[in-house]
Structure formats: C-alpha cells, structure tokens
Amino acid sequence: MAATSTDVVVEPPGDVRCDVAVIGSGPGGAVTACTLAEAGRDVVLLEEGPLLALEATPAFSAQEMRAKYRNGGITVALGSPGVNYAEGRCVGGGSEVNSGLYHRTPHDVLDRWRLRFGLEHASPDEMAPHFAACEEDVSVSKLPGPAPAASLRLHEGAGRLGWSSIEVPRWYRYAPDGSSDGVKQSMTRTYVPRATGAGCRLLPDTRVARLGHDAGRWTLRCEPARPGARASSFTVRARTVFVAAGAFQTPALLLRSGIKHNVGRSLHLHPTVKVVARFDDVVNAPGMGVPVHQVKEFAPHLSFGCSISQPPHLALAMTDHPERISDVHEDWPHLAVYYAMSDGGVGRVRTVPGFRDPLVSFALDDSDLTLLADGLAKLCRCLLAAGATVLWPSVRGCPPIRSEADLALLPAILPRDRTSLMTIHAFSTCPMGQDRGRTVADSFGRVHEASGLHIADASLLCGPPGVNPQGSIMAFARRNALAFLDRA
Ligand SMILES: Cc1cc2nc3c(=O)[nH]c(=O)nc-3n(C[C@H](O)[C@H](O)[C@H](O)COP(=O)(O)OP(=O)(O)OC[C@H]3O[C@@H](n4cnc5c(N)ncnc54)[C@H](O)[C@@H]3O)c2cc1C
Known part of the structure; x- marks a missing residue:
C-alpha cells in the first residue's frame, strides 16, 4: 500500500544527538534520509518549512504558493534581465509543488560532466540502476x-x-x-514516510542557521522557522551531515558556516x-x-x-x-x-x-x-x-x-x-567531481576537506542537465547515500 503523509512523525523540541543529520527534505534530502534510515542508520531530517499534506492546498493555486513556497514564490536573481525563480519551502521541498515531469540525465550531459569536472563512476550504465529504482519508488508513468x-x-x-x-x-500513481x-508521488507521499517508518526523526519548521565542527561531531545551530513553531534555538549533533537545502540555500548555509571553496560561484538555471x-x-x-x-x-x-x-x-x-x-x-x-x-x-x-x-x-x-x-x-x-x-x-x-x-x-x-x-530549475552551486579547481565536493558529494560533510541536492549537478532536474537529483542522492553506506 502507498505510504501517506499521515504516517509522518514529528520529533518534540530539545537538543538532539544522532548518527546522521539531513538538512532539507526535498527530493535530494528525502531520498538520502530514506536510504540511510532503511539501512538502519539513526537519522534526523531537518526541514525549514512546515509539514503539510499534499492535498492541504489546491495544486498550482495562490494558497499553495503562500503555504509551500519560499517568500510566496516571489524571488528574483538580479541581473539584466533579472530572472524570477521559485523554491519549495515545506516538507518535501519542490516535489510538493512541481509538475512531476521526469527525465533521466541525458548521456551526453553525464559525459560532459565527466570530461569537465572529473565526475567519476557516473556513466549511463553506472547511473541506470539508480534511475530505475527511483522510477519504481515514485511510480514514473505516462498518462x-x-x-x-x-x-x-x-x-x-x-x-x-x-x-x-x-x-x-511523471511521478504519478493512477487509479x-x-x-x-492521479496522485502525484511527491516526497510526503513516498520517501519521507518511508524514512520515518524506518525510524528517521523528522523536524519540520526548523531552520539550520549554521554548521560547526567540534570534537569529531558536526553541530547544527537550529532556530524556529516561524514564530511559535518551536520554543527556542537548539542544537543537533551528528557524526555525519548531508546538506540538501536546495541550489540556493545549500551554498548559503555553507557560506554562513565559513565553508567557501568554490561555493555558490557557478549557479546555473534554465x-x-x-x-x-x-x-x-x-x-x-x-x-x-x-x-x-x-x-x-x-x-x-x-x-x-x-x-x-x-x-x-x-x-x-x-x-x-x-x-x-x-x-x-x-x-x-x-x-x-x-x-x-x-x-x-x-x-x-x-x-x-x-x-x-x-x-x-x-x-x-x-x-x-x-x-x-x-x-x-x-x-x-x-x-x-x-x-x-x-x-x-x-x-x-x-x-x-x-x-x-x-x-x-x-x-x-x-x-x-x-x-x-x-x-523553476536551479543547480550547480556546489558541483561534484574530482577536479578540485572547479568543484566543492568529490564525485560522491563529499565536501573537500570537511570530513563527514556531504551535499545531496540540486547543488551537486555540474551544470544544466537540459531536462527537468528532479530525476537527476534523486538518482545521484541514492547513488551517493549507498556509496556512503558501503564505505562505512
Ligand atoms: C513550480 C515548480 C515546478 C517544477 N516542475 C518540475 C518538474 O516538473 N520536473 C522536475 O524534474 N523538476 C521540477 N521542478 C524543480 C524541482 O522541484 C527541483 O529541482 C527539486 O525540488 C530540487 O530538489 P532539492 O532536493 O535540490 O531541493 P528542494 O526541493 O528545493 O528542497 C530543499 C528543502 O530544503 C529546505 N531548506 C532550505 N534551507 C534550509 C535550512 N537552512 N534548514 C532546513 N531546511 C532548509 C527547503 O525549505 C526545502 O524544502 C519544479 C520546481 C518548481 C518550483
């Protein structure tokens, strides 16, 4: 039977210790949290936005924009011309508000990323099982x-x-x-309840303001994301952190935390x-x-x-x-x-x-x-x-x-x-690959010279995929989480 958002459990406030913290519950973070929790890891999933059922607001409505988008969807990249962009900000991230159009990363794009960024172990054959698994998990199908x-x-x-x-x-389940x-198979319908079902603790309405590192553990300074949502700031301590806050917020969090090498310098959009x-x-x-x-x-x-x-x-x-x-x-x-x-x-x-x-x-x-x-x-x-x-x-x-x-x-x-x-497509602010001159993380999303710190979202994509990106984000998140488990 399909999981529903009502299966989600919410952690009460208070300081938290865990093995792995995942920041952001969009496609990158949800796939990562689910993969690790189902492998028996002690995972906490932190999300700035609220926990709302998929059907809490009518799809593609003004109410949806107010409730599930950052700044009501009114955000702009400065330039001449400027570019209006939109980000999801709720449990499930962009998957809750998007159209669900699915593509695998095209072969020539993977090849370009290999040549230009030194991205290893990401050939079409190596990526195929990850695409196939995600397609099954979110019921990718035609009308x-x-x-x-x-x-x-x-x-x-x-x-x-x-x-x-x-x-x-699209990722839809039809009658x-x-x-x-049909019903869109967003993250609150699929990977998030699977993660919490496997013991992952979900903390919505929680903004991670800053990362620190102390005595072999990462410390996440967390603050309430809306008045009254949580009494006060608190700290999460984790051995390993996966940052999956999206292509704009992931580099912003790293920069706020003093992690700067190549961060945020290569934003690509469609x-x-x-x-x-x-x-x-x-x-x-x-x-x-x-x-x-x-x-x-x-x-x-x-x-x-x-x-x-x-x-x-x-x-x-x-x-x-x-x-x-x-x-x-x-x-x-x-x-x-x-x-x-x-x-x-x-x-x-x-x-x-x-x-x-x-x-x-x-x-x-x-x-x-x-x-x-x-x-x-x-x-x-x-x-x-x-x-x-x-x-x-x-x-x-x-x-x-x-x-x-x-x-x-x-x-x-x-x-x-x-x-x-x-x-509505943004990526590449923390590209992955072995070429340290161009990248923020290695080919599996491990931030260079920051042991235990990983990136797991659209930021990692080395450039514009030329197709709707969520399929690429989910497949790389799954691949990288499995590689992490293999190494541990
Ligand atoms: C209207 C719209 C339609 C789209 N249509 C499609 C489509 O049809 N097909 C497709 O492939 N793609 C589509 N996209 C793009 C797709 O939704 C995104 O590429 C995808 O959601 C990005 O996933 P992500 O995990 O990188 O980040 P996000 O989905 O952006 O998730 C990041 C999450 O992190 C949270 N967060 C941010 N900062 C913090 C912090 N400091 N602390 C805690 N949490 C934080 C955010 O609130 C957010 O929920 C669409 C996007 C939009 C907005």
Whole structure:
C-alpha cells in the first residue's frame, strides 16, 4: 500500500544527538534520509518549512504558493534581465509543488560532466540502476488517458513541422479505472514516510542557521522557522551531515558556516521565456491537468513545453501586455501559456550579513539572449503551426504575432530592459567531481576537506542537465547515500 503523509512523525523540541543529520527534505534530502534510515542508520531530517499534506492546498493555486513556497514564490536573481525563480519551502521541498515531469540525465550531459569536472563512476550504465529504482519508488508513468488539449496542441504543431516532440512521463500513481486523475508521488507521499517508518526523526519548521565542527561531531545551530513553531534555538549533533537545502540555500548555509571553496560561484538555471497563445477553439478548462508534451528537436540547448495555464497563471504571463490582462477573465478557455527553456548564463549565490535570504545574481551574455530569442521564434512558429491565432510573448512592447510573416517582428536578441524571464530549475552551486579547481565536493558529494560533510541536492549537478532536474537529483542522492553506506 502507498505510504501517506499521515504516517509522518514529528520529533518534540530539545537538543538532539544522532548518527546522521539531513538538512532539507526535498527530493535530494528525502531520498538520502530514506536510504540511510532503511539501512538502519539513526537519522534526523531537518526541514525549514512546515509539514503539510499534499492535498492541504489546491495544486498550482495562490494558497499553495503562500503555504509551500519560499517568500510566496516571489524571488528574483538580479541581473539584466533579472530572472524570477521559485523554491519549495515545506516538507518535501519542490516535489510538493512541481509538475512531476521526469527525465533521466541525458548521456551526453553525464559525459560532459565527466570530461569537465572529473565526475567519476557516473556513466549511463553506472547511473541506470539508480534511475530505475527511483522510477519504481515514485511510480514514473505516462498518462493512462488523453493529455490536456493545450499540451496536445504543441505536440501537433511540432508534428506538422516534422519536429521531435514527446510525452514526458511523471511521478504519478493512477487509479486502475484508466482515468487521467492521479496522485502525484511527491516526497510526503513516498520517501519521507518511508524514512520515518524506518525510524528517521523528522523536524519540520526548523531552520539550520549554521554548521560547526567540534570534537569529531558536526553541530547544527537550529532556530524556529516561524514564530511559535518551536520554543527556542537548539542544537543537533551528528557524526555525519548531508546538506540538501536546495541550489540556493545549500551554498548559503555553507557560506554562513565559513565553508567557501568554490561555493555558490557557478549557479546555473534554465532561463525561460513565455508566450500566451490564443486558439479559436477551447483549449483550457478548470483543473485542466498538467501539460506533458515537450518539443525536443533543439535539445539540449532549447526545449519547449506548455505551462500550467489557470487564469492566475495566464494573468501573470500577460503582465508584459497590460492592455490584454482584462481579456483573460473572459477569454481564458481559449488561452494557454507556453515556454521556451534554454541552458545559458551563469550566476552566483552570496550571503549578506544580517539577512536570512542569500543574494542571487545571474548574468546572460548576448549569445545567451540570442539563443533565447531563437527559442522564442521557434516556439511561436510551432504554435502557429498548431493553429494559434494570436501570440503574446513575454517581451514588453513586442507586437502580437498572428502569422509566419509576423515572426520577423520578434527581436533577434531579447532586449535586456523589456524581457521577463523566469525559471523553476536551479543547480550547480556546489558541483561534484574530482577536479578540485572547479568543484566543492568529490564525485560522491563529499565536501573537500570537511570530513563527514556531504551535499545531496540540486547543488551537486555540474551544470544544466537540459531536462527537468528532479530525476537527476534523486538518482545521484541514492547513488551517493549507498556509496556512503558501503564505505562505512
Ligand atoms: C513550480 C515548480 C515546478 C517544477 N516542475 C518540475 C518538474 O516538473 N520536473 C522536475 O524534474 N523538476 C521540477 N521542478 C524543480 C524541482 O522541484 C527541483 O529541482 C527539486 O525540488 C530540487 O530538489 P532539492 O532536493 O535540490 O531541493 P528542494 O526541493 O528545493 O528542497 C530543499 C528543502 O530544503 C529546505 N531548506 C532550505 N534551507 C534550509 C535550512 N537552512 N534548514 C532546513 N531546511 C532548509 C527547503 O525549505 C526545502 O524544502 C519544479 C520546481 C518548481 C518550483
């Protein structure tokens, strides 16, 4: 029987000793805690965010953003243009709020990481058992029924142009009746209750402020993450620590703790530009479900897909065309949001004394903005081929696109002062590998020269995977936790 979030137990407050502390309960931390607890280790899993059931808030709603995202999802990487980004902040991390689209790390990406970072023992053959195990654990599967209409439109447009487009599987468990309604297999549905079932102690609403090392043990200075959640600060002492606080917070915690070598210097994102498309027939409906198709013709540097397109998402995507926002209210069944995602640019995570959140910056050079402009033009072409009658790209002042001839109106390079970029994929702030000049941790996530300190999340990925990242994060977390057990 599937585990549910009600199986989770919560540790009462007080100073804590354990064998292994895992900081952050997103995909990296949850897989790590589960693997170690099921092997009999005494594990404590610390999570800054609250413990909320998957169904505590409607999926993709404003309530969900307030309850389960950091800062309500309103966070920005400074730059020209800036990039809006979002992080989950709850037990289960990003897995509780995401779309569940699953990919393995592409072979050429693993090869690039080997050559550039000296990443060892991570060939496609060596990674395959870890992908397979995680796929089984979270029920990676394709839709049993038809995909949402807006998703199919993109697929059809690509087909008409002869471009490769795929249905991406997701971590969902479907009812045996073949209906497309399923339950997302987020961390609170899978690895977290498995971990606590194996004896792991879960401490939600607990922010680890700083790490120290004293007499052969790591000390974690913990503080309440929301007023009234816990009486006062306390300390966790552990022989081994796995930091899995996500691509922004992991480097921030290491920097706050005085661990600096290469930390936070190589942030990569998948910068994404959006388009609102109008079709004459109906393509949208209340609770239309998650779009599942992605155009992969121009991978690894460009991928296209359809986003969640409920009225609030449409209104947000239309903010570059303020005169059209009021139309969303009436016209939304004919509208959907699409994206072109690239892999360019590099950024940095820094800490600022006295502030809780890190300062994130991200730089895109002209070639990155040219690549994104090319992606935008190709996406528009695909949507016109799909039957869209009007397209509004997320570039302020860009006229609506109604025909192939109008594609010439799109900028050849995205204007720095008028383009809205966003991302939900961040990584590489603490890359792994044997090349110490470029990395923070070795090929198995052990922080260089910090015995007993490991990293276990998106920070470890050496660069942009070019695909949705959670599959890579889970597989590397499992591989590294098993390697740790083998060595111990
Ligand atoms: C809206 C959205 C949609 C997405 N869709 C997809 C998708 O379809 N497919 C896909 O593959 N990926 C998707 N992603 C990305 C995916 O969710 C992330 O890559 C993944 O969750 C990262 O896992 P992680 O373990 O590195 O960190 P996170 O999931 O970010 O988890 C880190 C956890 O650590 C906690 N934490 C942070 N700092 C501290 C601290 N100091 N002390 C204690 N706890 C701390 C945080 O609260 C958080 O819960 C999406 C992301 C978002 C936001």
